[in-house]
Amino acid sequence: MEHDVISRLRTSMRAEGLDALVALSTDNVTYTAGFLVPSHALNRFRRTITIIAGEDFAAQIVVNVEEALAQERSRFKRLRAYNQFTEDPADVLADLLAEAGVSQGRIAIELDYMPAQDYIRLVERLPQARFEECRDFYAKARMLKTDDEIERVRQVGVLTEQVMAEVLGMVQPGMSEKDVGRRIVDLTLKAGADSVIYQVGSGERSGITNCKPTTKVIERDDVIRIEILAEQDNYRSNVTRTAVLGAPTSEQKDIWAVLIGARDKCRAMLRPGTGVPELYQTYVDACRGGGIEPTLKFLGHGIGVSIHEEPYLTDTRRFALAANMTHTMEPLYMMPGRMGFHVEDMYVITGDGHERLTGDIVPNDQLIAL
Amino acid sequence: MNRDVVEKQMSALSECGWDAMIAISPENFTYVSGFVVPSPSIFRWRHTALITDRDGGTSALSVDMEETTVRDNIGDTEVRVWREFDDDAMPVLADLIKDCGLASGQIGIETDYLPARDMDRLKSLLPSVRWEPAQGQFNKMRQRKTPREITLLRKLSRLTDQALKTALESVSEGSTEMDLAGALTAAIYRLGADQFRLMIVATGERSQYPNVGPTMRKLERGDLIRLEIFGMQKGYHAGICRTAVVGQSFAEADRIWTNLTACRDIVMEAIKPGVACREVYAKFLGKFEELGFAPISFVGHGIGVFLHEEPYLGPDDSSELEAGMVLGIEPLVYAPGRFGLQCKDMVTVTESGCELLSDVTDVSSLFAVN
Numbered sequence: 001m002e003h004d005v006i007s008r009l010r011t012s013m014r015a016e017g018l019d020a021l022v023a024l025s026t027d028n029v030t031y032t033a034g035f036l037v038p039s040h041a042l043n044r045f046r047r048t049i050t051i052i053a054g055e056d057f058a059a060q061i062v063v064n065v066e067e068a069l070a071q072e073r074s075r076f077k078r079l080r081a082y083n084q085f086t087e088d089p090a091d092v093l094a095d096l097l098a099e100a101g102v103s104q105g106r107i108a109i110e111l112d113y114m115p116a117q118d119y120i121r122l123v124e125r126l127p128q129a130r131f132e133e134c135r136d137f138y139a140k141a142r143m144l145k146t147d148d149e150i151e152r153v154r155q156v157g158v159l160t161e162q163v164m165a166e167v168l169g170m171v172q173p174g175m176s177e178k179d180v181g182r183r184i185v186d187l188t189l190k191a192g193a194d195s196v197i198y199q200v201g202s203g204e205r206s207g208i209t210n211c212k213p214t215t216k217v218i219e220r221d222d223v224i225r226i227e228i229l230a231e232q233d234n235y236r237s238n239v240t241r242t243a244v245l246g247a248p249t250s251e252q253k254d255i256w257a258v259l260i261g262a263r264d265k266c267r268a269m270l271r272p273g274t275g276v277p278e279l280y281q282t283y284v285d286a287c288r289g290g291g292i293e294p295t296l297k298f299l300g301h302g303i304g305v306s307i308h309e310e311p312y313l314t315d316t317r318r319f320a321l322a323a324n325m326t327h328t329m330e331p332l333y334m335m336p337g338r339m340g341f342h343v344e345d346m347y348v349i350t351g352d353g354h355e356r357l358t359g360d361i362v363p364n365d366q367l368i369a370l
Numbered sequence: 371m372n373r374d375v376v377e378k379q380m381s382a383l384s385e386c387g388w389d390a391m392i393a394i395s396p397e398n399f400t401y402v403s404g405f406v407v408p409s410p411s412i413f414r415w416r417h418t419a420l421i422t423d424r425d426g427g428t429s430a431l432s433v434d435m436e437e438t439t440v441r442d443n444i445g446d447t448e449v450r451v452w453r454e455f456d457d458d459a460m461p462v463l464a465d466l467i468k469d470c471g472l473a474s475g476q477i478g479i480e481t482d483y484l485p486a487r488d489m490d491r492l493k494s495l496l497p498s499v500r501w502e503p504a505q506g507q508f509n510k511m512r513q514r515k516t517p518r519e520i521t522l523l524r525k526l527s528r529l530t531d532q533a534l535k536t537a538l539e540s541v542s543e544g545s546t547e548m549d550l551a552g553a554l555t556a557a558i559y560r561l562g563a564d565q566f567r568l569m570i571v572a573t574g575e576r577s578q579y580p581n582v583g584p585t586m587r588k589l590e591r592g593d594l595i596r597l598e599i600f601g602m603q604k605g606y607h608a609g610i611c612r613t614a615v616v617g618q619s620f621a622e623a624d625r626i627w628t629n630l631t632a633c634r635d636i637v638m639e640a641i642k643p644g645v646a647c648r649e650v651y652a653k654f655l656g657k658f659e660e661l662g663f664a665p666i667s668f669v670g671h672g673i674g675v676f677l678h679e680e681p682y683l684g685p686d687d688s689s690e691l692e693a694g695m696v697l698g699i700e701p702l703v704y705a706p707g708r709f710g711l712q713c714k715d716m717v718t719v720t721e722s723g724c725e726l727l728s729d730v731t732d733v734s735s736l737f738a739v740n
Contacts, residue, residue, distance in 0.1 A: 025414075038581035042568060043678055044395075044483070065580070065667070068706075085667070085686040111487040113414065117503060119486035133487060178559055186552040189584060197412075208438065210408055297455045308413060314455055336438075 002058065003075040004146060005032060009052055012141055019105030020053035020097060021134060025113040027306040028138050029060075030234050035073035037066045047089035047118070050076060053100035061092055090118040094125035108134035139310040143302055144324045150348055152235040153304060153326045156193065157346045157357040160230045160237040163187045165362045167228075171370055173220045173245055177202055177213035184228055193230040197307075201225045206242070207340035209295065209332070221246040223339040224370075229307055236307050238328050239358050240344035243368035255341055256367045258290030259331040263343065266299060266329055270347060270354035276317040283313075283331065292333050295340075300329040303346060325349045326357070341367075371428060371445045372404045374516040379422045382507045389475030390467075391504045394419040395483035397675040398508050400605035402428075405443040406565075407436050417452075417459040417488070421470060429470055431463050460488050464495035478504030509680050513672055514694040519606070520718055523674070523696050524727045526563070526608040527716040530601030531730035533558035534612045535737075538597060542740050543589050543616050547571045551584035554599060563601040567677065570598040570611070577613075577710045591617040594709045595739065605675045609698050610728050611714035614737035623711065626661060626703050627736050630713050633657050633701040634733070637669055637683070638717060641697070641724035647687035654683075654701065663703045670699035673716065695719040696727070711736075 002010075009032070013021055023029045024047065030036045032050045040048045046063040060076035067081040082092045097103060103126050111119065111133045123131070145153065166187050171180060177200040188196040201211030203222040211225065218224060227240040244252060265286050269279050283299040299313035303326055311317055311325060330344035343364050346357040362368070379391055379402070393402045396411045402420050410416045416433040418440065428447045432440040437451050452462035467473065473496060481489060481503040493501065515523065537554035551571050558566055571584035574593040589595070598611035615623060633654050640650045654669040668684030673696055681689050683697070695718065702712035716727040731737065 043676075045678065069580075083667070085682065085684060110485075112485050114486050115482045116484050116486045116489035117481040119489075120481075182552075182556050182559055185555050186548075189551055190548045190586075192586075194583060209435065210439065212408065297453070312455075316455060 002056075003034065005034070006052060006058060006075060009141055012137070013052065013108070016137065017106060018108045018137075019102040020051060020100060020107040021137070022093070022097075022107060022109040023050045023138070024110045027309070028110065031138075031142055031305045032075070033060055033070075033073075034075040035069075036234050037062055037070065039063065039066060046084055049089065049093055051093070051096055051100065053097070053102050057100040059096050059100075061089065061096065088121060090121035091125065094122055097126060097129070102129065104128040106130050106132065108132055108137055110134060110138075142304060143310045144322065145304060145326055145348075146324075149235065149304060150324065150326060152233060153237070153346065153348070154357050156230050156232040156235050156237040157239065158361070159191045159193060159232065160188070160228050160239045161358045161361040163191055163230070164226065164228055164239055164241055167226060168241060168243055168362065168368060168370065171218065171224060171243070171245070173218055173222075175218050176215050177205070177218065178215055180218070180226065181213035184226070188228065188230050193232045195231045197229040199225065199227040201340065204337060204339065207334045207336050207338055209334055209340075218245065223252065223341070225340055225342050227342065227344065234305055236303055236305070237346065237358075238303055238307060238330075238344055239346065240330060240342045241362055241364055241368060242341050242343060243370050245370050248367045248369060252339070252341075252367055254290075255292065255333060258287060258292050259333060259341055259343060260365055261290065262286035263329055263331050267347075267354070267356075270321065270349060271352060272321055272323050272349060274321045276311055276313055276319060276321065277315045279321070280314050287331070287333070294332065295334045296330070296332050299331070300327050300344075302327045321349050323349050323351050371447065372402060372518070374518055375402050375511065376422055376426050376428065378511045380424060380426050382511060383422070383424050386478070386502070386507065387476065388478050388502060390421055390423045390470070390472050391478035391507060392419050392421050393480070393508070395480050397605065398480065401508070401512060401675045403430075403444055404604065405439075406605040407432075407439060409433075409436060415459070416454060417463070419463060421467065421472075423470065423472070427470075429466055431459070431466055433459070458491070460491040461495060464492060467496060467499070472499070474498040476500040476502060478502045478507055480505050480508065512674055512679055513681065514692055515674065515696050515718070516694075519674065520694070520696065522603060522606055523608060523716065523718070526601055526603050526606060527610065527727035528730055529561040529563060530558065530599060530608045530610045531612075531728040533561055533563070533601065534597055534599065534610060535731045538595070538612065538614050538737050538739055541589060543591055545589050547573055547576075547584035547587050547589075550589075550595070550597065554597065558599065558601050563603060565602040567600040567602060567607065568598070568609075570596060572596040572710065575707075575709065578704055578706060578708060579710070580704070589616050589739070592620060594623060594711060594736075596710055596712055598712070598714060600677055607673055607675070607677050608716050608728070609673060609677060609700075609714055610716065611700065611702075611712045612731055612733070612737055613711045613713065614739045616739045619736050619738075623709075623736060626711050629657065629661050630701045630703065630711060631733055633669070634699060634713055634715065637699050637701070638724045638726065641691060641717065641719055642722065643691055643693045643719060645691050647681045647683045647689055647691065648685050650683045650691070651685055658701065661703065663705065666700075666702055669701055670697045672696065673698045691719050693719050693721045
């Protein structure tokens with residue numbers, strides 16, 4: 001009995017007339033195989049590849065050091081381990097595609113990920129095959145989560161917001177941004193996450209979009225932005241809070257009110273059928289109406305096996321929200337050299353509306369005053 | 371900008387007869403520029419690249435999200451920005467290449483990194499450019515470390531080793547793996563690392579799993595602990611692993627450890643300029659075979675801006691060691707179903723032999739945790 005994710009992909013392949021589907025990226029291999037090969041994300045010289053073809057062909061290629069773990073964890077029963085020093089992964093892939101009987105077929109493969117050198121070899125080996133991109137195919141398939149996936153996203157989201165509550169509870173003037181970062185790592189792993197990424201920016205540094213924590217000491221009256229991205233069982237969270245170490249000024253409160261007003265207008269539109277460009281435009285107009293030019297070119301992004309996936313909530317995504325999409329909304333406004341404001345929570349679109357996955361544990365309708 | 375690396379590139383370009391080479395993988399961008407751009411390793415489509423020409427002139431491509439980081443760190447170099455949601459990176463890169471006067475040149479680019487689709491795009495936008503795979507040149511340059519790099523890696527190796535020691539000293543029977551992880555991350559940041567990768571906390575029966583992180587498992591008397599981390603500074607890695615035992619050690623663990631440390635000594639003895647990698651591996655195998663466990667496929671590898679670089683100390687590598695190389699050496703044993711032990715160190719190849727860089731922890735016996 002093949003896993004739900006694989007059989008759904010097979011059905012979609014049939015509908016599009018594809019003979020084979022090949023994943024090479026960390027996200028799509030993890031999505032299909034159901035587990036992350038540890039060296040995949042860290043070491044690009046070790047390829048790991050999944051292949052779904054025809055009626056029932058399904059196989060995964062891994063470097064030999066990962067074979068034992070793959071046997072234990074992979075949804076693919078057929079594994080082909082290869083020696084990274086003596087075999088060319090493109091040849092191994094060509095062999096399996098030939099075995100699957102698709103040497104002359106339509107093969108959807110991640111050309112936006114596969115190194116040029118590998119592709120050149122693959123085409124040499126299978127000159128009759130018609131290779132095409134599959135970024136949109138995977139994006140569409142992964143946008144609609146299974147119930148099991150929604151649960152996982154919910155779980156890691158809630159875990160992250162709980163950590164955020166604890167972290168905000170212990171921030172004091174005199175601590176450095178790196179001190180806060182260390183606590184984030186500690187607490188997030190203790191809470192059961194498998195890995196974590198984070199940003200911490202205080203004072204002027206809160207106005208830098210990707211603010212890695214530094215040795216800067218946090219001071220009274222600083223604005224502080226904390227973003228936590230946790231990962232549990234390959235599913236991701238992304239939660240951000242902005243706080244002030246003291247009483248927010250009226251300027252800060254006004255800016256915050258605009259961002260939250262924009263967010264809430266957008267929340268009211270979160271249901272199946274809402275056009276993504278319309279949602280994004282509502283956000284932009286609401287910000288501009290309050291005198292703020294939003295810093296990012298998107299309101300939010302899908303979240304699942306990867307941190308950023310479809311649907312990106314921006315004007316170029318011309319489709320509608322649909323049930324079982326999980327995504328963030330993150331109004332963000334940077335004032336370089338002064339301060340920055342960012343709020344981010346996670347949502348799932350339901351049959352007739354939406355559910356807020358984060359936002360109950362650390363409410364943020366007002367700027368958090370510490 | 372690492373001028374010492376740019377000079378190496380100029381020699382390489384002159385030797386190959388190329389007009390320019392482009393660093394586009396995150397690690398090679400860091401190798402030339404001297405700093406890390408955070409998101410392209412996670413979001414691989416956010417291409418950020420550095421062009422170096424025969425005269426040592428440099429020009430950079432950056433995704434808009436990372437523009438501030440790139441501009442602030444790159445020094446006196448043109449930065450051409452492409453917008454993640456509006457542009458495709460390749461046409462912007464092609465224009466930059468033309469503006470550098472290279473539209474008909476011979477240009478090296480990493481075909482083992484650049485995705486096939488992007489390579490095709492670049493080829494059609496610049497039909498008069500003769501493209502060459504540059505990864506071989508980059509790998510060659512990176513193997514022989516400059517004095518600057520060796521100084522950095524020596525410091526980084528020591529602080530990483532110290533962090534592991536401090537972490538092991540801080541726990542005892544009843545502590546959890548999370549406590550150990552927290553202590554290690556706190557120490558490594560306090561000692562000056564700016565990042566870390568692949569922290570492995572594997573205790574008791576979990577010590578049999580190669581790449582696992584910490585859980586809430588409590589340390590018990592007789593447990594083996596495999597503790598490993600790659601400390602990072604400015605994009606460089608130092609990977610070190612220490613093995614400890616909780617309370618009194620046991621005969622089999624001591625027998626294995628004695629052999630592993632003997633293997634370590636044999637490997638360090640064998641390492642000198644002119645020796646073939648496979649010869650070092652053969653000497654290791656000669657000693658390791660006495661234990662009766664399955665050997666790993668390589669006992670060491672280059673390390674620098676990436677966790678694993680050439681050369682590999684394995685049976686398939688006939689290349690010769692050279693002074694200035696920095697290697698990780700890592701004899702290990704996995705006893706499936708039971709436990710694992712590893713001793714991983716950083717060394718540099720000197721004119722006459724080998725210098726141990728990770729010289730803080732005494733590994734003559736298993737580290738004692740009480």
